[in-house]
Amino acid sequence: MTDFTTRPEIRGTFGVATSTHWLASTVAFGILEKGGNAFDAAVAAGFVLQIVEPHLNGPAGDLPIIYHNAEKSETKVICAQGVAPAAATIEHYKAQGLTLIPGSGLLATVVPGAFDGWLLLLRDHGTMSLREVLQPAVDYARDGHPMLPRVANTIASLSDYFAKEWPTSADVWTPNGVAPKAHELFKNPDLAATYQRLIDDSEAAGGARDAQIDAARKAWSEGFIAEAIVDYLETAEVHDVSETKNRGVLSRDDMANWSATYEDTLSYDYEGWTVHKTAPWSQGPVLLQTLAILKHFDLSSMDPMGEEFVHTVIEAMKLAYADREAYYGDPDHNDIPMDTLLSDAYNAERAALISDKASLEQRPGRVAGFEHLADAYIKRAAQDFGVKDAAPQEPTMAHLTEKRGDTVHLDIIDRWGNLVSATPSGGWLQSNPIVPGLGFPLNSRAQMYWLEDGLPTSLAPGRRPRTTLTPSLAEKDGARIAFGTPGGDQQDQWQLIWFLRMVHHGLDMQEGMDAPLFHSMHFQGSFFPREAKPGEMMIEPNVTEGTIEGLRARGHVVTVAAPWTVGRLTAALRNADGTLQAAATPRLMQAYAVGR
Secondary structure, eight states: OOOOSSSOOOOEESSEEESSSSHHHHOOOHHHOOOOHHHHHHHHHHHHHHHHHHOOOTTEEEEEEEEEETTTEEEEEEEOOOOOOOTTTTHHHTTTOOOOOOSSGGGGOOOOOOHHHHHHHHHHHHHHHHHHHHHHHHHHHHHHHEEOHHHHHHHHHHHHHHHOHHHHHHHHHHHOOOOOOOSEEEOOOOHHHHHHHHHHHHHOOSSSSHHHHHHHHHHHHTSSHHHHHHHHHHHHHHHTTSSSSEOOOOOOOHHTTOOEEEEOEEEEETTTEEEEEEOOTBBHHHHHHHHHHHSSSSSGGTTTTTTHHHHHHHHHHHHHHHHHHOOSOTTTOOOOHHHHHHHHHHHHHHHHEEEEEEEOOOOOHHHHHHHHHHHHHHHTOOOOOSSSSSOSOTTEEEEEEESSSOBOOEEEEETTTOOOEEBBBBTTTTTBBOOTTSSOOOOOOGSSSSSSSTTTBBBOOTOOOOOOOOEEEEETTTTEEEEEEOOOOGHHHHHHHHHHHHHHHHHHHHHHSOOEEEEOOOOOOOOOOOOOOOTTEETTSSSOOOHHHHHHHHOOOOEOOOOSSSSSOOEEEEOOSSOOEEEEOOOGGEEEEEOO
C-alpha cells in the first residue's frame, strides 16, 4: 500500500527473532548464532524479558507457547498456565467479604507457571544447557541493564505504596529508598542469585542435560524456591486493591503437584490459511471465531483503513467476545461447546446480526443446552460490583497508565524451520510483593475467575483461569508465520486486524505493523474491576477523519488514541522456499526484529 515504513522488514535465511524488547531479541539471535535452535533462543529471550520488562512479566507468571517442531513435523501448545490452589474456593473468598477477586495481592495468586513452561520447552526441544540459556538473564540481573522509562515510571508511581505496604518490593525496586531513573543501569541481585543457584545446583546434581533441567524444575516446584514461597505465605498478609490485607491460599502441595503440559492446538481454516490457537482456557479461540463470522463478508473489497472495514470487524469482534465471556473456560473442568462456536451454521447466524449500525447490546449466541450461560453473561455484564474508581489490572492501554500490568511477546524462527510464538505475562512488579530472597513477585491471574457458581470461569480448585494470553501460528502452502502482541483483552483484536490486512489487502508484515489499529471495549473486561463499556471503541488517529466521523455516525462511541499508542505486535515468517522475514511494531520504540 505504501513504499515507506517506519523501519525495514528483516529478511534472511539463517534465523530471525522478534520481541517486545530489543535486548531480548538480540539475546535470542545470539543464541541462534551460537548454534542453538529456536527453542533455545525462545527460552533465553523469555528469561531476559523478565529482567528488562518486570512490570509486564515474571518467572512466577503465566505462559502459553505455540510452536512448530520441524524435525517432528508437529505443531503443539505448551500450557504453562497455573491453576487455582486447592484452598481457593468461592466460599473462602466470599467469607472475606469479596464480590470480585482483587486484581493484586495474594488472593489473586494461582500456581506459578511460566518458569516450568520455559524449561519444559528447553528440555524436550532445545539443544543447549540450562546455564547457556539462563546466563544472559543472570548477567542482566547481576550486572544491570538500562532501565526502560516506563519501568522507571511504574516504580516511581508505586514507590510510596511499596514503602508503606510492600517493604520487600521497596527493597528490590527502590534500593536505598531511591526509585531508579530512566536509562540508568538497574540490578536485581536477588533474582540473579536465584537463577545462579538453580544453575549451580542442577549441575551439581549431575546427569545428562535433560536431568539437569528436570533438577531445576524440581527445585522450583519442591525445592528451595517452593520453600521460600510457602514460608513467606505462612505469615504474609498483603494489602491489595480491595483496600484490605489478605492472606494467600497457595500451598506446598499446590506447587509440587502442578507442571506445564502439552496440548493440541485449536485450528481454523480461513482464506487458505490454517490458523492455530490455544484451547478456550485462553481467549485464543475468539480470533478463530471472529474469522468464522467474517467469512460472510467481502473484506477484500473494503478499504482496510476505512469506515466499513473497521465497523464490520468491530461488530464481529463484539459477537465473538460475547461468546468468549459466556462459554469459554478450562475444558478439563467444563463442557465447552467449541464445535458449535466454530461451526459454519452458527457463525452464519452470528454474521446476520451485523447491520450498518453499532450494536450497544451484549449478544452472546444461544447454544442449545447452554442457554443459561448466555443469560448469566448478559446479567453479569450489567452488574455493579461496588468497586469504585479502580484502575484495571491489565488494561487496554497498559503502557499509558504505569500502575497497570500487561504482557510481553516473542516470535522466533531458526534455519531448520522451527517456530516459536509465546506470550509470557503475570508476576508483574505491581501484582504482588517480592518473595523475600528470590527477587520476584507472585502472579495475580486469579482475578479472572468469577465468585459465582456454575460458570466455566467460576473459581474452583485445580481449574485454569480463562486467560487473555494468546500467541498465534498460521500456515499456508508450506509457509508458516508466528505472531502476537501484549494487550490483555485486545491481543486477539490487534492480531486479527493485522492478519486480515495481510490476507485480504496484501500489506506486508511491517506495513501491517505500522498501519493504524483499533479495538472494542464493548464486552466485559477480563481484569479487575471487570467493566463493560457498551459501544465504546478506540482507534489511532492516522486513519482519515472521515473514517472516525463515519464510525460515530454509525453509533460507535469512538475514543481517538494518541498517535502510535495502540498495539505492540511482532511477527516472524518462514516462506515455503526457506527465506525468512520478521517485523516489530514501532510503537513505544522498544520492540525489535533482528535476523540475517
